[in-house]
Amino acid sequence: xxxxxxxxxxxxxxxxxxxxxxxxxxxxxxxxxxxxxxxxxxxxxxxxxxxxxxxxxxxxxxxxxxxxxxxxxxxxxxxxxxxxxxxxxxxxxxxxxxxxxxxxxxxxxxxxxxxxxxxxxxxxxxxxxxxxxxxx
Numbered sequence: 001x002x003x004x005x006x007x008x009x010x011x012x013x014x015x016x017x018x019x020x021x022x023x024x025x026x027x028x029x030x031x032x033x034x035x036x037x038x039x040x041x042x043x044x045x046x047x048x049x050x051x052x053x054x055x056x057x058x059x060x061x062x063x064x065x066x067x068x069x070x071x072x073x074x075x076x077x078x079x080x081x082x083x084x085x086x087x088x089x090x091x092x093x094x095x096x097x098x099x100x101x102x103x104x105x106x107x108x109x110x111x112x113x114x115x116x117x118x119x120x121x122x123x124x125x126x127x128x129x130x131x132x133x134x135x136x
Contacts, residue, residue: 018130025127026086029093033079040072051113053106087131094124 039045048071049064057064078096082089097117104114 022086022127022130025090025123025130026082029086029090029124029127030079030083033075033082033093033096037072037075037077037079040068040075051104051107051110053103055106056103082127086127090124090128090131094121094128097121097124 036045040048048068052064052067057067060067062070074096078089078092080089081092097120101114101117101121104110104117
């Protein structure tokens with residue numbers, strides 16, 4: 001007896017293009033902040049302190065690396081929040097990215113990275129809209 005196994009696209013819940021987009025964005029905005037947050041403690045991908053505007057440590061008088069440790073904790077928590085409550089977490093990530101963009105605009109030579117992060121901010125806002133539609 002041959003049984004019919006439905007294709008992935010035919011399964012309820014995955015058929016909708018908007019739901020697929022929601023899952024893709026939620027996955028990326030969960031994993032990326034957690035990975036980048038963890039790397040703030042190890043600096044494997046990059047020395048994150050080079051992206052920090054000097055005014056940041058003037059306002060909060062700690063070493064650049066200590067500042068990055070705090071940034072890492074916040075990014076990890078933001079990624080977890082996206083996984084748990086994507087509608088709220090996406091807004092936290094969007095606000096966080098806005099802060100990163102402002103920081104990068106204060107550091108000469110990183111305008112291209114600020115533009116990339118603006119694209120990520122738009123993606124986080126798209127996740128928020130999709131989260132509202134899917135009742136997540």
